[in-house]
Amino acid sequence: MPTQPLPVGHGDIRPLGTTPVLSGRPLTVDPGAVPRFADRVWNLAVAGHAGNRYASEFLIDFDSLSNTARREAAREFLFWRLNTRPVRGPLPSISTVAAEWWNLRCFLRFLDTEHDGIRMRTVTQSVLDSYLASCRSEGLMKSSLRQRLQVIPRLHLAAEAMPTDALEVNPWNGRPLSRVIGSPVVSTHENQTPRIPPQVVAPLVQAALFYVHTAAPDIINARAELTALEASVGEIHGLSLTRLNHYLGSLAAGGRGVPVLDGTGRQPHLAGTPAYTYVMRKSGAGQAIASGSYNDRIDRALQQLGPEPGGMDTPITLHPQSGQPWRERFSPPAIPREERLLRAACYILIAYLSGMRDSEVKELRDGCHFTERSADGVVVRHKVRSQLVKGGRGTSESWIVIEPVAYAINVLERLPHRDLLFCRPVTGRPHSTISANRMNDNLNEFLTHCADIGYPVPDVNGEPWNLTTRQFRRTVAWHIAHRPFGTVAGMIQYKHLSVAMFEGYAGTSPSGFRAEVAAEEALARLADVVERYEDFKAGVRSTSPGGPRTDNEFARVQKELQDFPGRLVDERRLHAMLKASARTLHIGTVNDCYYQPETALCRTPSGEDRPLLNSCRPDRCGNSTITTRHRIGWEAARGDTERALAFVGLSDLQRTALRGHLNDVTKVIEGIDCAND
Structure with a gap:
């Protein structure tokens, strides 16, 4: 529930220590949990409205700064940012302020380490220039460099609200940061997010469809097998050479080898080494690696039967292209990696084939997919329910999607997760999420993996394409606009996508996809x-x-x-x-x-x-x-008409109409030729 906005202190007036720092914002908790100005730690997640982010991303711990003056100045600045509306636009989002906290600390620590801890009010332009040079030396991209520096002009704007210590110098004499860092002046009329090239997106979507439809059942079954094995370990007591011999005998009878590490775990250099712990647990012979006769018995079996990478029992589906299993048998360490790749494949299909924003995709929860029939009861529409996170506010909305998106959501619901489908459980932690940066890494790992499953993605200008979450919405919008009847991965029409996206919420102004x-x-x-x-x-x-x-x-x-x-x-x-x-x-x-x-x-x-x-x-x-440029189309029309005239059994009226049409088409072609001789 929103609270009433409070005035921000100016000059020598500081907010009271009991003043809530999130006044006037919609909250996800009771107002009593809102952090107060004097609190040592501000937990901004109470108004974050983005469950797909790490909780730690919204924590502001003022004790991480060097001294009291730094802490109080940072407290005053962040309070000003959270409660002061810019001249244009709404209040900054919670995520924006949380990210700005990191950039503020970078600047203050630079003053402490490189300029003997000088106060901000004594900072000169030369100090700012040295900070710019220091940031450049980190090799930051221009977009990251701009984000790092944006806090500095904002510190100057907030000077009146920072009585403890304020940046009084006007940074770079008020010049735009784009000129300060040498960024090219770009047009504001075109979205600058790069589009995924067609030669990249086609195999990428094909690989994602393969993973979701073919690989997913195997990965899910392997997880179920591993879960059952882990549950049975507690029932193993002591050691049993008899059970080990019985298990190794069953491998020989089934024509299988001894499980060995497949190189997909945390120690790939051990690939080919017998999976001693797995063999002991699978056979029921013991809970962990044994010594002496047990290891010797496994080694002798390896010499007799040969190795079997992975070694788990889950059968592997045949690849539709090669007719061979799409991968070797699973090993316990391989399953988390395959789940990570599968989540990336699901993300690709959902983000690309729905037009949803990254934050909206990551807000998908259990039960978010549902179907509705059209008014006449003929058409079944797939819909997903998520949260539109925009301007710091979260509102529940629905999107109309196509069947591959619904199928990908169904797969995510069958993978280990918390309430949010892109949150995976981690031992010893309440939850772990795939944040934007982590998902970017996972997407590029999947892109590299495409070659391993038969869908190689070509390089662009001699370099592998760098995928980011923001590129999918931009790319499908571009393709719908430029190629309205094109196809995705040979099976999904862009026209079909545009109809689905415009028919429901995705075509309304809050989503912005139509725009x-x-x-x-x-x-x-x-x-x-x-x-x-x-x-x-x-x-x-x-x-x-x-x-x-x-x-x-x-x-x-x-x-x-x-x-x-x-x-x-x-x-x-x-x-x-x-x-x-x-x-x-x-x-x-x-x-x-x-x-x-x-x-x-x-x-x-x-x-x-x-x-x-x-x-x-x-x-x-x-x-x-x-x-x-239109001559080809008219030539095709003339050919179609001539073939139609060759049909036997046409009526006189049909033949006369076709001849008249052929005459009209021929005149157009002749006119094209005459006009451009």
Whole structure:
């Protein structure tokens, strides 16, 4: 429940020690558990709304700073950050402030170790420059360097709220950090998150589908076998050579070898060594490695039967490509690794095929998947329920998804986990989670592993592609916008994805996915218009009634920019002038439509602001332009018509209609050829 906001202290007024530090924010606990200003440790997780994060990430322990002045100044700054709304936008999220605590400590420790513990009020610009140089020496990427430095201008902004010690110098004279660290000035109109290249995403999704559908049952069964074995260990008392001999005899009778370490555990250099402990426990001969006759007996059996990597009983499914088992038999140390890879595969399918944000994927819990029928009872929709974490607030929402996503969730529910599906239990700890950075590592481990299971992912520019959780939503939005009828891994249509994502919550404003696709579509249309403008400069002319209008518009742009051979034009100005055309451009196979309702033959009384493709008359409409790039589509139409005319048994009316259509198509092709001779 939210509490009432409190005023932040300024000047020499500090908040009282009993003042709650999270006033005005929605809480996940009783308000009495909210940390107070004077507390030694602030647990911000009471308003974190992100169960997929380590609890320690939200702990602010002021005792980790060197002296009282540092602790009190940090306390004042963080209170100011938590309770002061910026000029634009909402209060910073709890996760943002928790991350800023780390960056603040880095700066304060630098002052202690490199500048004799000077107070912030005596810091000069030269000290800040030396801190910048120190951060650069760590080899940080520019994005990480920017995050590290952002706390410094904020310390200056908070000076009035920090009576203990404040940064009085205006860092770098107020220059933007992007210029201070040399970051390129990027356009705010395009999402800067890199898209996963098609040659990477195709085998990656294929491998994820393989892991979820084929490998998952084996991994789950292996975990069940290991759990049963661990439960039976407590019932083993003493040592029994008879049981060991009986077990080794059963291996010989079954044509199997002696279990040896397979190199997937914590000591890969021991691969090929007999799995003494496993053999003793599996046979019931003892709880751990024995000595003397027991080890000698296992060694003799290894010489007689040969090794069997892994050695567990769970059968391995055949790989659909090779017809051979997709991996060797499991060993106990291999199971956690395979579960980690399987979780990464599930993450790939859920994040990529749903359009959900990373934080929303990691908030999935037991029972989050459900189905609903459409109003007519015909269509069964898969839905998932999660938490939208945005602006520091958590709200329960639902997404419509496709079947592979639902299947991946079902697999996650069968893996060992806590309430959150991406939280795995760890011995001795209440829970362990896969945070964003850990998941990035797991995703790249899975990408490397793809080659081992028959789906190698090629390098990009000579380097392995570096996957991050944010890339999946950006990539599927781009593909839906640029390739609306393309496929994913040869079985899932992007069009299918877009329908599912837009039909339900994922297409509403809180999720923002529709807006991201719309932005990608705008960029795609602008790129297409620029390409058509370049064709126009190269002498390509369009036919059909709308052709002259388009050519005249391109001629006007070329003249105004003086865009002629031997001259360089301002690319940003060119794009700005062509944007008006891009807003109305609709790409097609047999024509492009620069849609204007007043001249559209497909217009309807409803006043749709887009063409009705099923009613398009590309060879007659005043909005249509046809160029040489469309000739292939018209050639295909002519071939289809000629084949239809060859059918026996056509009526006279059908044959007459087909001949008329063939004549129209032929005229268009001839017009393309004449216009561009």
